[in-house]
Amino acid sequence: MVWANLFSVPFAALPCVLSVIGLKLLLFLEQGVKNPLRVFLLNVWYSIGILSVFWALAGISIFVRLWFGKSFGWGQQFSYDGFNIALISIVFVMALSFLGVWEIPIPGFAGSRNAQEMAAKEGALGAFIKGVITTLLATPCSGPFLGTTVGFALISPPAITISIFTFMGLGMAAPYLLIGVQPKLMHFLPKPGPWMDTFKQMMGFVLIGTVLWLMVPVDSHLVMPTLILLTGLAAACWWIGRTPGYAEPNLKIKAWGQGTLLAAVVGWLAFAMPQVTDPLPWREFTMSQFVADVNAGKTVLVEFTAEWCATCKALKAANLDRSKTKALVLSNLVVVYEADIDRIREQERELFIKMQPSGGVPLVTIFPAHKKYQPISFGNGYTQSQILAALNEAGPSDTN
Numbered sequence: 001m002v003w004a005n006l007f008s009v010p011f012a013a014l015p016c017v018l019s020v021i022g023l024k025l026l027l028f029l030e031q032g033v034k035n036p037l038r039v040f041l042l043n044v045w046y047s048i049g050i051l052s053v054f055w056a057l058a059g060i061s062i063f064v065r066l067w068f069g070k071s072f073g074w075g076q077q078f079s080y081d082g083f084n085i086a087l088i089s090i091v092f093v094m095a096l097s098f099l100g101v102w103e104i105p106i107p108g109f110a111g112s113r114n115a116q117e118m119a120a121k122e123g124a125l126g127a128f129i130k131g132v133i134t135t136l137l138a139t140p141c142s143g144p145f146l147g148t149t150v151g152f153a154l155i156s157p158p159a160i161t162i163s164i165f166t167f168m169g170l171g172m173a174a175p176y177l178l179i180g181v182q183p184k185l186m187h188f189l190p191k192p193g194p195w196m197d198t199f200k201q202m203m204g205f206v207l208i209g210t211v212l213w214l215m216v217p218v219d220s221h222l223v224m225p226t227l228i229l230l231t232g233l234a235a236a237c238w239w240i241g242r243t244p245g246y247a248e249p250n251l252k253i254k255a256w257g258q259g260t261l262l263a264a265v266v267g268w269l270a271f272a273m274p275q276v277t278d279p280l281p282w283r284e285f286t287m288s289q290f291v292a293d294v295n296a297g298k299t300v301l302v303e304f305t306a307e308w309c310a311t312c313k314a315l316k317a318a319n320l321d322r323s324k325t326k327a328l329v330l331s332n333l334v335v336v337y338e339a340d341i342d343r344i345r346e347q348e349r350e351l352f353i354k355m356q357p358s359g360g361v362p363l364v365t366i367f368p369a370h371k372k373y374q375p376i377s378f379g380n381g382y383t384q385s386q387i388l389a390a391l392n393e394a395g396p397s398d399t400n
Contacts, residue, residue, distance in 0.1 A: 299368055
């Protein structure tokens with residue numbers, strides 16, 4: 001049963017591989033003008049790319065099991081945000097290349113405007129990379145169909161584990177090896193021509209869809225930084241693409257250096273954005289409970305925000321949901337409310353407008369114990385030191 005499942009990988013992975021089917025078809029179509037030996041070698045390199053992923057996963061599984069005593073499951077790499085974001089970035093820049101924004105300087109990905117030139121540029125490295133990318137995207141869908149096989153591999157001795165993963169890789173590579181051995185099968189495929197450019201661009205939109213699909217498992221607080229990173233990558237690809245392929249080497253190197261620097265800076269800024277480290281015990285704002293707390297002599301902090309307000313979220317993460325702020329809130333028994341201005345009722349909105357006549361957010365208002373008519377408000381941004389000073393000024397809640 002275990003070994004019977006090994007060659008089912010191409011069919012089990014079909015839903016995920018469909019998203020990058022252009023990589024496979026272009027590999028075949030670009031080979032239509034090549035001699036049989038070259039067709040065979042390119043398919044071998046593509047297959048090695050597939051196998052390299054399986055061998056890497058086998059190696060990781062063996063290492064994790066022997067070193068940490070744990071199992072690394074099939075497709076488990078998609079549970080790591082770092083892996084997902086890296087793969088999203090790779091697929092995104094590939095999509096931009098397919099759409100003609102720039103040309104990836106790897107044989108086989110060159111976006112030549114001439115189909116014959118495009119066909120002539122396929123190379124070993126290009127075929128290898130295509131095999132790697134296709135396999136990475138295929139692993140999550142093949143898991144449910146290969147549970148028995150993978151489960152057996154993960155508890156077997158290293159030699160058996162490597163053998164099983166190798167045969168799974170060969171199962172996925174089988175169609176390409178078959179084409180390599182019998183190049184005459186290429187006659188059943190369409191001939192290269194100008195239509196390939198249109199097909200390549202269509203596949204670019206499919207890859208954009210793949211990016212959206214890969215965004216699903218990314219942790220919600222990393223979605224915005226990832227989108228900012230993709231914006232930086234798009235700008236970098238556009239900048240590099242402005243330099244034509246026939247330009248002098250020094251100009252191309254300069255463009256690559258500037259584009260890489262731009263992407264690195266934007267990416268760093270994206271993920272350097274403040275992240276929540278120690279959230280406060282937020283309560284949903286209701287007017288009745290707020291009035292009850294204030295009348296009871298409690299110190300109350302209300303953050304007026306909105307789901308669409310990126311500034312609100314950044315300030316909250318940087319200054320409110322932090323260890324020092326939380327420690328003071330807890331020690332002073334401060335009640336903290338979060339009020340979404342798009343969801344509060346009319347009576348609650350009246351309080352917001354009274355605190356912020358302009359009606360804008362962010363707004364943080366602190367109502368000191370027994371001084372409800374002397375609130376401390378920050379309507380144009382705030383720092384953690386300002387919040388801490390205001391909380392100290394407001395004092396602790398009355399516990400009597």
